[in-house]
Amino acid sequence: MKKLDKKFAKQGLVIVGLSMNTELKPVQEMVAQKSIKWQQVCDGKGFDGELPKLFNVQGTPADYVLDRNGKIAGKRLSHEELSRVISQTLRN
Amino acid sequence: MKVRKSWRPWIGLCLMILVACTSRPKQPPKEQVLKSSEDPELKLVSDMIDEIGQENGRYRKGGGKPSDPDHPVRKWADILWRYHELHPGTPASAEAANMALRGFVYTGQVDGAIAKVETFKPEDPAWEQVVGPLFYAASEKKDYGFFIKKVESVLQRATDKKARAALWLNLGEAYREQKQIERAKTAFEGTVRESPESDYARSAKGNLYEVTSLNVGQAAPQFAAKTMDGRNISPADLKGKVVLLNFWSTW
Numbered sequence: 398m399k400k401l402d403k404k405f406a407k408q409g410l411v412i413v414g415l416s417m418n419t420e421l422k423p424v425q426e427m428v429a430q431k432s433i434k435w436q437q438v439c440d441g442k443g444f445d446g447e448l449p450k451l452f453n454v455q456g457t458p459a460d461y462v463l464d465r466n467g468k469i470a471g472k473r474l475s476h477e478e479l480s481r482v483i484s485q486t487l488r489n
Numbered sequence: 490m491k492v493r494k495s496w497r498p499w500i501g502l503c504l505m506i507l508v509a510c511t512s513r514p515k516q517p518p519k520e521q522v523l524k525s526s527e528d529p530e531l532k533l534v535s536d537m538i539d540e541i542g543q544e545n546g547r548y549r550k551g552g553g554k555p556s557d558p559d560h561p562v563r564k565w566a567d568i569l570w571r572y573h574e575l576h577p578g579t580p581a582s583a584e585a586a587n588m589a590l591r592g593f594v595y596t597g598q599v600d601g602a603i604a605k606v607e608t609f610k611p612e613d614p615a616w617e618q619v620v621g622p623l624f625y626a627a628s629e630k631k632d633y634g635f636f637i638k639k640v641e642s643v644l645q646r647a648t649d650k651k652a653r654a655a656l657w658l659n660l661g662e663a664y665r666e667q668k669q670i671e672r673a674k675t676a677f678e679g680t681v682r683e684s685p686e687s688d689y690a691r692s693a694k695g696n697l698y699e700v701t702s703l704n705v706g707q708a709a710p711q712f713a714a715k716t717m718d719g720r721n722i723s724p725a726d727l728k729g730k731v732v733l734l735n736f737w738s739t740w
């Protein structure tokens with residue numbers, strides 16, 4: 398994820414990290430420890446929260462790429478596919 | 490490795506293992522009525538699983554790889570499988586088999602795990618627990634063909650409702666991986682029909698919604714959220730941007 402941020406942040410990719418942890422402390426620690434810069438959401442509700450329900454996330458990791466028109470450009474992708482799909486979506 | 494209920498914490502549980510593997514537990518006192526939630530065997534197995542998770546976490550932090558020949562999960566998978574063989578037919582045994590098989594796959598013994606799943610008869614209610622690790626094996630092999638064939642043949646003779654629901658759910662997920670969406674839908678509907686109030690049905694309903702409404706090319710659902718440092722993210726903030734939603738967890 399850090400590599401993706403480094404590679405695509407300048408091209409305008411917005412990353413939203415959504416932690417499925419039910420406790421905030423380990424998330425804050427991890428974010429600090431890894432110096433994660435992109436925005437992080439954690440409501441402490443785990444998989445019962447609104448966002449995972451909205452995107453049918455039942456396990457982690459799970460990624461969705463959304464294009465400039467708010468359409469789904471990719472999901473359930475391997476790391477390589479993710480990079481390829483983001484790169485392609487940024488060009489469109 | 491997909492981990493909702495992941496390998497969690499562990500430490501010197503050798504004594505417990507000895508108890509689990511070498512002796513049948515003593516009968517509880519007669520006046521003591523045991524509820525299933527107080528099944529001491531199940532408690533023992535889940536304690537072991539917690540310990541495995543801890544040891545795995547420490548091993549990983551120390552730079553160890555799942556393929557290492559001396560990986561602690563290898564040893565624990567053998568122990569859990571022994572436990573399963575020595576205590577046939579109990580819920581604890583099925584759970585031990587589940588985690589043993591996941592351990593085999595995790596440490597690269599994929600074909601060994603598949604061969605072990607073959608030993609379960611279609612009528613065995615433990616299919617509820619062992620279909621998950623078989624799916625994990627299929628995903629590691631990136632080959633869902635054998636998995637679909639096996640699960641469909643088990644479903645012809647399986648009788649246990651929960652096992653049938655779990656089998657249908659995993660079958661649907663395999664079809665989804667293969668992008669055979671109509672067949673996936675049929676399987677998810679089968680899950681709901683089989684055991685409507687179960688967690689399997691809840692998962693299947695989420696999956697049905699996904700294969701209907703969350704396909705590539707469809708409009709993503711609009712959402713608002715608050716970041717951990719208190720900023721709001723609204724649909725307007727994301728408009729015209731390429732967005733990566735990364736659902737993750739620290740475990």
